[in-house]
Amino acid sequence: MRPRIVALGGGHGLSASLQALRHASDDITAVVTVADDGGSSGRLREQFDILPPGDLRMALAALCEDTTWGHQWSSVLQHRFGGEGELAGHALGNLLITALWDLLPQQQVRGLDLVGRLLNTRGRVLPMSLVPLDIEATMCDPGGDGDRVTVRGQSTVASHPGRVESIRLLPEAPPATPEALESIKLADVVVLGPGSWFTSVMPHLLVPQLAQAIRDTPAQRVLTLNVSLNDDEAAGYTAAEHVDVIATHCPDLTFDHVIADPKVARTGAERDALVTAVDRLGAELVLSDVSKTGAAGLHDTLRLAAAYRDVIMVGQ
Structure with missing residues (x-):
């Protein structure tokens, strides 16, 4: 088995x-x-007050059926618009997930399951929480003088200079x-x-x-x-x-x-x-x-x- x-x-x-x-x-x-706040996910999260869809989209694409159908739809899901307009930088899969959540309010898991059915995924993708989360970190100043600073937001924590000493979620x-x-x-x-x-x-x-x-x-x-x-x-x-x-x-x-x-x-x-x-x-x-x-x-x-x-x- x-x-x-x-x-x-x-x-x-x-x-x-x-x-x-x-x-x-x-x-x-x-x-x-579900703490991403950068890029396409961050924009959609802020505009529609939803879970950030990007990491969920990537997991769905990774589990797509190993057939021509699955790979084609995985590519569609991962397609990212170029240019300089309002769609620039958005992944199509993020928009699809956002649309399903708009059609199925408070049914985030069902919306993800529907995308999984489209891709014939070999498995299931779930958010760890149904509440959009923020990450807050205590970081040590890279200057070496021992000063500590509080940094909020996944993208900021990931790029901020200094050593992460501890992290927490908001809301706790x-x-x-x-x-x-x-x-x-x-x-x-x-x-x-x-x-x-x-x-x-x-x-x-x-x-x-x-x-x-x-x-x-x-x-x-x-x-x-x-x-x-x-x-x-x-x-x-x-x-x-x-x-x-x-x-x-x-x-x-x-x-x-x-x-x-x-x-x-x-x-x-x-x-x-x-x-x-x-x-x-x-x-x-x-x-x-x-x-x-x-x-x-x-x-x-x-x-x-x-x-x-x-x-x-x-x-x-």
């Missing part, structure tokens, strides 16, 4: 994990962060989407990450009901680290510190496996620190070459799929 898998994250990181997990199962639920303690909680309860495998660590991965653990569901699920829990430590948002963080952030923000949460590319811990000291951090999560460190050749910072879909398959088989 193919395992029931729930993958949590957002943006390109979640898209990579979904494309990889498709090789292990066709029963996949993506639980997507938002309710989780009921269907997301049910999917985690029934899952065989729950995967968190990769992705922008503070704005795509961590927000899931700041929704109390969602964090509790991940703690309580009998499913195998897998944490996937990024293949690069050079993104602006987590600049200065080692691989071990990425793991420690999880433990700091969500005490008592344990994992079974942590997947990491050897390139994120090159020296013996870095490797030892990562092993120690992973041990604190109660997990086994799985070192596997999952990066894409010639494309820094990106996961290779097939390599990541092989890593997932290996740890999922261990848990079966």
Whole structure:
């Protein structure tokens, strides 16, 4: 029997994990962060007071049916208008999701399910909360004088210079989407990450009901680290510190496996620190070459799929 898998994250990181997990199962639920406030999503969110659709759109495209029909509609969903008019910069899929939510008020999940039917997705896409969220971070001044500043907004946190020390959601303690909680309860495998660590991965653990569901699920829990430590948002963080952030923000949460590319811990000291951090999560460190050749910072879909398959088989 193919395992029931729930993958949590957002943006390109979640898209990579979904494309990889498709090789292990066709029963996949993506639980997507809803704090994006930039680009097309930010404009639509502000204009229509809706959940930001961009990360949801990307997850739907990643789960499209592996046929000509599915790929064509995935391309339509991902198409972004050029030029300088009012449509410039908007992805067509964002507009489609916005239209469905306008036609089906307060039925965000149903609207996403309808897009999934159009693409014949091999799985389901759910927002982690039905409340549009903002991310607020406390950051250390990059000047090194110890000053701290509060930064609000996903796009601002992602690009602001300095080291992120802590993050929180606004409003605090938002309710989780009921269907997301049910999917985690029934899952065989729950995967968190990769992705922008503070704005795509961590927000899931700041929704109390969602964090509790991940703690309580009998499913195998897998944490996937990024293949690069050079993104602006987590600049200065080692691989071990990425793991420690999880433990700091969500005490008592344990994992079974942590997947990491050897390139994120090159020296013996870095490797030892990562092993120690992973041990604190109660997990086994799985070192596997999952990066894409010639494309820094990106996961290779097939390599990541092989890593997932290996740890999922261990848990079966």
